[in-house]
Amino acid sequence: MSQQEFYLDSNATTVVLPPIADAVMKALTQEFGNPSSSHVTGIRAKARMERTRALARQVMGAHSGQVIFTSGATEGIQTAVISALQTAKTRPMPEAPLLLYGATEHKAVPETLKHWARLFDIPAEVRAIPVDGRGRLDLDFIAGHIDRALMICTMAANNETGCFQDMAALERVIRSGNPQVPWMVDCVQALGKLPLALAETSIDYAPFSGHKLYAPKGIGWLYVREGVPLTPVIAGGGQESGLRSGTENGAGIAALEVLFGMMLSQDGAFADHATLLGYRAQLVNTLRGVFPELVFNQDHDCSVPTTLNFSVPGFSSKELMDLFDAAGIRVSSGSACSSKVTRSFVLDAMGLPAWQSESAIRLSFGPAMTQAELDAVCERIDSAVAALATSCLLESDRDAEKHGLKGLIQFKAGSSCCWLYVDPDSNHCVVVDPVDSLNQRLERLIRCQDLVPLAILDTHGHADHESSGVALREALFDRIPAELMAVDALGWPNSCGTRRTLADGQVMPALTLGNSVLVRAPLPGHTDDSVALLLSRNACDTLLAEDIDFAFCGDTVLAGTLGRTNFSNSQPLSMYHSLNQLSVWLHPDSLICPSHDYHHQFATSLAAELREGGLLAEVLSGGMGEHAFMLAKAELDSGLCDQAGSELMCGATVAQSGGAIPELRAAELQQWRREGRRLSLLDIREPHEFALSPTSDADNVPLSRLVDFIGQQRYRLDSDPMVLVCRSGSRSLLASQSLRRLGVTNIHHIAGGHALS
Structure with missing residues (x-):
């Protein structure tokens, strides 16, 4: 597992550069004095702190105003918001007051506004300022609402897309509509990437964080414009002129001193803007070369050159993160301040399609990147993505050995499951319960592996939409045997004349795939046309229960529950009999492969359902009759809460813990x-x-x-x-x-x- 690591998640945090780390260690072991102490060691610490404060002014372009050292940007945001709200309490309150923030702002801002407005008992609405498709703030919206604003919060550069705002235009619209409104600008992602001249603006508060640019975590600072009210968040010993009490972080301040010196130096430690643009262009070309269908989720003309945000059709953000991680490349899915990989609220606010938001990858680096490091990164990206071609997940002209594909493969899109079975002894395959968003991947895989799809099947009809199998069948028409192209409503070939006998003596239609066989049997209940597709690796004429390896039962049996029976074409009584029928056809350990998996349980079995109890267990144990089942099933279905615009739930979900795993x-x-x-x-x-x-x-x-x-x-x-x-x-x-x-x-x-x- 040992390999060189390439860290491309600098918008989340950065490495502490060696000169900065050396300064921290020196401050911890040699120059550790308390700046409030009057002896020589304390005087030296005080001098370093004031030197660093002066350097901060140069870096920010702020010859006037206050510079207050904090624990980081979040503390700075708290201080700015509290100061603004305290000021609002002393002024006449406008009708229907607002607290405005950019819709793509870091969550620390709106959550802070809501928290302190509630505690200050200020009846203001916290409202997001819309953005356009590039992430730029809607100036007309600001102009129409700024007169009622108690505070406005914007970003200099976005942490997910790198989008920077037109600060001059933003200032004009804010100050023309409300000259006195407190204005905070989050400058965390702008540091070292955009020129700053804060003293030439009317920005009131600007928080910064050291760990986003090679300093340690736990140190930051807040710029406060000259004459702007400031309410201390932390009271105590009166440090920082009484504006932020608590013994100063001497080691963190020592780190900032070195960082600021590097930023102001002309020795090339940090790449200039033109060089960073060249680095971005090289990365863009590399990514487009390996992902021809890649889409960038940002306008490069108005984003900092150190941030790239992209999506690749057919790939989730988790799949791409797993790929990059395996190759030793550290990237992020959207904001790293969220522990779960989910949709990006930033891209949603920009109005981008859902698939781009759900599959977004953020790649970010810092100005200390070198050409040698970049070349190595691009080479690693190229080799990592080449591995996708060996799995037939990406089209490629490279002559690469393909990973073999035999047996049953599960594909998921959200909670929907699609199954591909490839016969171990031939190139025959079937697709069960196709899902539209997976069709392109399935087509690519089938063609890449040179498979022959004998059928693309649904386990039940869909009243609200056409089966995804129709489009997939059309896409693969040249690979499906001509005699199997004519199919019924669920995709079963009309010309299939093979039959197999099941354990109870019933004879059912069957499809032969090499040495495997797929039997279709009616399983009404969830819908009136629901079927079971029973797969056996034993192609003999009579299939006993132990011969059935997999049972595709659609939404009849889900892990831990049963599919719903309150559709217009559902038949609760028929489901009761279908469940009893399954217990005859299947071995207790035959795997039941559902078309929905709401709790990542992959598959179930009759034995598993019996162990867990529940409605199915009561039916199979013989302790529940028809009438009792129908009453219990109606109660189970009543727990479904379908919401407009959300995924239709096909069964009441019950999460099972199963006990702790050692x-x-x-x-x-x-x-x-x-x-x-x-x-x-x-x-x-x-x-x-x-x-x-x-x-x-x-x-x-x-x-x-x-x-x-x-x-x-x-x-x-x-x-x-x-x-x-x-x-x-x-x-x-x-x-x-x-x-x-x-x-x-x-x-x-x-x-x-x-x-x-």
């Missing part, structure tokens, strides 16, 4: 190995990730193929301890919980994954 640390795993313990180590990252940074002595079982692995190993899974590992521990935990739910008990996962190894 955790191993990387060091403990090494100890197990030294002791010669028998274990199975599974790396569940995707094949391209594994290829970029393989785990020694581990089998690669990608999360997308976990269900196939369980299906193949279901009678042997408890023979030895099973240890799962991934990049960060998140996927290994999900997979472990799924395995535990399906009855595997001897299982562990590596907490923190490769990130902590």
Whole structure:
């Protein structure tokens, strides 16, 4: 796993440069005096603090006004907001007062406005200023509302897109409409990337943070315009002229002194603007070369050159982060101040399409980047993305060996599941429950692997939209055998005349895929046309329950619950009988593959559902009759809360904990190995990730193929301890919980994954 790391997430935080780290250590061990002390050591610390304050003025272009050292930008924001609101309390309150902030502002700003307005009992609405598609603030909106504003907060440069505002135009509209309104500008991302001349503006407050530009965390400063009211947030010993009490952070201030010196120096420690533009151009060309369909989520003409924000059609932000991480490249999905990978509220505010917001990647570097480092980064990006071609996830002209694709693969788009089964002994495949947003990926994969799709199937009809299988079938028309192109409403080939006998003696239509067979059987309930697609690797004429490896039951059986039966074409009574029928056709451990997975449980089985109890368990145990089932099912469906514009819920969701999963640390795993313990180590990252940074002595079982692995190993899974590992521990935990739910008990996962190894 050892490889050189390339850090491209500087908008989140930066490394502390060696000269700055040396200054910090010297301040901690030699020049550690308290600036308030009157002895020589304290006087020296005081002198350093004032030297640093003077340098800060040069860096900001602020010959007047106050410079107050803080713990960082968040404290500076608190101070500015409290000062503005305290001032508002002393002035006549306008009718319907407003607190204005940019819609793409860091969450620290609106949350601070709401918090202190509530505590100050100020009846002001906290309102976002709209932005255009580039992220520029709507000046007409400001002009129409600024007269009622108690405060206005804007950014010099955005942390996700790098978009910088036209400060001169912004100042004109603000001051022409409300000359006295307190104006705060978040300058965190502008430092070292944009020229600053704060004294030449009417900006009242400007917070800064050191750790965004090579200084340690825990040090920042706040600029306050001359004559502007300031209310201390921290009272006490009267430090910083009584404006910010508490013993000053001498080591952090020493770091800023060196940082400011580097910024003001002409020795080339920091690249100039023209050089940074050249660096960005090189990165843009590299990214466009490896991702031909890439879309940038910013206008480069109005964004700082050190930030790139892009999306790639067909890839989620998590997939791309996992890829870059495996290659030793650290990037971010939108804002790093959110622990979850979700949509970007910044890109949403800019009006960009949902897919761009959901799949956005932010790449950011600092002005200390060198040409040699950039060349190495671009080379690594190129080699990392080449790995996608080996997994057939990206079209490429390169002659690369493809990872083989056999068995069952699960694809997910949100909570929707699509399944691709490739017969192990032929190139035949079927697609079950296609999803529109996954069609392009499926088409590329099928063509790249030279597969022959015999059918593209739905497990039930969709009253509110056309099946995604129609478009996928058209896209793959040249690969589907001509005799199988004519299909019914669910995609089953009309010419399919093969039949198979199930465990109860019923004879059902079947589709042969090499040595595998797929049987279709009616399963009404969720909808009146719902079917079960029963897959067996045994192509014999009669399929007993133990022969069924996978059952695609659509939304009839979901992990931990049942599909809804309150549609106009639902049949609750039929579902009751369908569930009993499934218990005859399936072995208790046959894997049920749903078309929705709301809690990342991948698949279920009748045995798992019986262990958990619930409505299905009551039916299968024989303790519930038809009437009782229909009443209980109606109550279950009543818990569904569909909202306009949101995803239609196809079943009441019930999250099951399954108990805690034993955790191993990387060091403990090494100890197990030294002791010669028998274990199975599974790396569940995707094949391209594994290829970029393989785990020694581990089998690669990608999360997308976990269900196939369980299906193949279901009678042997408890023979030895099973240890799962991934990049960060998140996927290994999900997979472990799924395995535990399906009855595997001897299982562990590596907490923190490769990130902590």
